[in-house]
Amino acid sequence: MIGALRQLGIPVISELEYAFRHCSGRVLAITGSNGKTTTTTLCHHILAECGVDAALCGNIGRSFARTISERSYDWYVVEVSSFQLDDVVTFRPNIGIMLNITPDHLDRYDGSFAMYAKAKLRLAANMTGEDFLIYNSEDTILQAEFGRAEMHFQTCARTDADLPDHVGRPENLQGKHNALNLACAIGAAKRIGIPEIEIHEAIASYKKPPHRMERVAEIEGVMYINDSKATNTEAAASALESLERPVIWIAGGQDKGNDYGYIKSIVGGRVKTLICLGIENKKLIEAFSAEVDRIKETTSVFEAVKLAASSASSGDVVLLSPACASFDLFKNYEERGDLFRQAVHEISGK
Missing domain, CATH: 3.40.1190.10 (Mur-like, catalytic domain)
Known part of the structure; x- marks a missing residue:
């Protein structure tokens, strides 16, 4: 129209x-x-x-x-x-x-x-x-x-x-x-x-809105961070660069024409495990297969958190920073982040 x-x-x-x-x-x-x-x-x-x-x-x-x-x-x-x-x-x-x-x-x-x-x-x-x-x-x-x-x-x-x-x-x-x-x-x-x-x-006294490097919980020495609002590669890169601890990175979703080339150097040596949360993960896997030793796939945020927890050691960070839109599996980035938070609380027993 x-x-x-x-x-x-x-x-x-x-x-x-x-x-x-x-x-x-x-x-x-x-x-x-x-x-x-x-x-x-x-x-x-x-x-x-x-x-x-x-x-x-x-x-x-x-x-x-x-x-x-x-x-x-x-x-x-x-x-x-x-x-x-x-x-x-x-x-x-x-x-x-x-x-x-x-x-x-x-x-x-x-x-x-x-x-x-x-x-x-x-x-x-x-x-x-x-x-x-x-x-x-x-x-x-x-x-x-x-x-x-x-x-x-x-x-x-x-x-x-x-x-x-x-x-x-x-x-x-x-x-x-x-x-x-x-x-x-x-x-x-x-x-x-x-x-x-x-x-x-x-x-x-400022409180940042949720889903932006939001610290959800620390469980057995592992910090869980909800950065679901990171819907492009630049935002995910900023999140990764801000962390000084080894990272279990949960990424993926609906691609928006992403170019992952320039963040490979940021991912390499920093990300221990990449967990692809999306329906179509081929592009993400191909982009980082040389930089990350362990790559896993799922279409469930609850399964993603469980996979992350099993891959993490004390001192690590589990980071949801998707670099993609949420619409393949979720209504919006808020729902994705809310479910991530819920999944983390479930494994913590809260």
């Missing part, structure tokens, strides 16, 4: 665009292939804890349009996906955060990474000299796009190294990727005018 409307020359806009046209407050918008939910919730938490009238909405579950229909806020902290950006016309955040652009959802973009990246970059397409963009300068696409001197809006480059040493990091915000998320969130909060000491106090 949408295609037919476009062929007739009838304008089609996204929900994000519709909401923006009726928004009277200011907008802090966050996008990226990975880390956007953590960064969005962290930004909102800081603002709310520091007394800013702010709403949390967008791709995170509560739509931007529904939020503005209920009442007005001074600030709208909006998580934005590539799908929502496909059909924006005038959408223009006052502050934008772009975390990274890595291959994801290529099944939607005819296998074209260039088309996917173009959609993500639309976040900044209408920004003016009054607006402020924070971007990850270690991302080659973002640096090429925004690292130029002639930008018509204000920019601020950030990397994980820009996180001040004196910032107290909660246990659930460890790892290089979360250092970047924190650095960007702090930059946005400072831009809004929140004193640095208040920002740091707010960070200390």
